[in-house]
């Protein structure tokens with residue numbers, strides 16, 4: 001009913017930035033990587049795009 005595919009949907013897991021340690025709710029991407037929710041272009045605020053699951 002309230003699906004909003006452009007915004008990323010429900011977070012499935014939590015990831016931590018490999019560089020600065022910030023954590024984000026995230027989804028698993030189609031390529032098997034992580035897609036943090038609420039960040040620009042799927043990168044951390046520090047600019048890193050490497051995340052590990054918490």
Ligand SMILES: [Zn+2]
Pocket residue numbers: 017018019020021022044045046047048
């Ligand atoms: Zn970071």
